[in-house]
Amino acid sequence: MSELQEAKWYVVHTYSGHENKVKATIERAVITRGMENIITHVVVPTENVVEKTPKGNEKIRQRKVYPSYVLIKMIITDESWYVVRNTKGVTGFVGPGSKPVPLSEEEVIAMGIELPAQEVVGGDVDFEPGDVVKIINGSFAGNVGTVEEVNAEKKEVKLLTEIFGRKSPVTIGIQSIEKI
Known part of the structure; x- marks a missing residue:
């Protein structure tokens, strides 16, 4: 595929509780392979929630909005697909037959993901x-x-x-x- 393509957002399914590990592993692979222009963003959507402590105090903590999912902005190439798909903890891309299907910009905004400043x-x-x-x-x-x-x-x-x-x-x- 041409690298002149525009990067799009894709959803990757992970093992439960492995979202942050997958994010870190993919980010390291991107840097070591020099793929910063192909895989541009890796996001684990979170939100702040208030919890009551046993003492009755309120504590704000971050909770995953979509457990077991990681969003990745990337250009699909053989190498980028391989890097993501073969990351430990990834079960596959979300789409028919694990074929990556890009999200629309509206879907990304609706999911609460802030679009990067360069956009x-x-x-x-x-x-x-x-x-x-x-x-x-x-x-x-x-x-x-x-x-x-x-x-x-x-x-x-x-x-x-x-x-x-x-x-x-x-x-x-x-x-x-x-x-x-």
């Missing part, structure tokens, strides 16, 4: 500390926050937003926020 049209970082913004997609969609820090290189901002009645810092891509 932002325009791409200019025009936020600065003190700006009040609204989160428009992802697991915190609808929340309002105040920009604390701006990382122009990564096209991310650190926000202070209210989660479960407490002010909490959240790092989020600029494509997922808009000024109010």
Whole structure:
């Protein structure tokens, strides 16, 4: 296949509890094989949940949104397919007959995956500390926050937003926020 193709998001099924190990293993393989332009992102979707401790306190922890699944943005080539498919803990791609079927951009956004900053049209970082913004997609969609820090290189901002009645810092891509 041509490497001029656009990378697309695919879903990979893993053994239960092996999602983070699979992610780390694939990321290491990408670096050692020099495949950064073919396999661009590996994501284990998570969300913050509040749990009550035995003492009655609230604790925020991250929970996997889709247990046993890892999302990978990649160009399907023989080598990239081989690297992913033969990673320890991977049972196969999601699709008919384990044939990889790409997700649409709408499906990726609906899953709460923030699109990487390089996919932002325009791409200019025009936020600065003190700006009040609204989160428009992802697991915190609808929340309002105040920009604390701006990382122009990564096209991310650190926000202070209210989660479960407490002010909490959240790092989020600029494509997922808009000024109010």
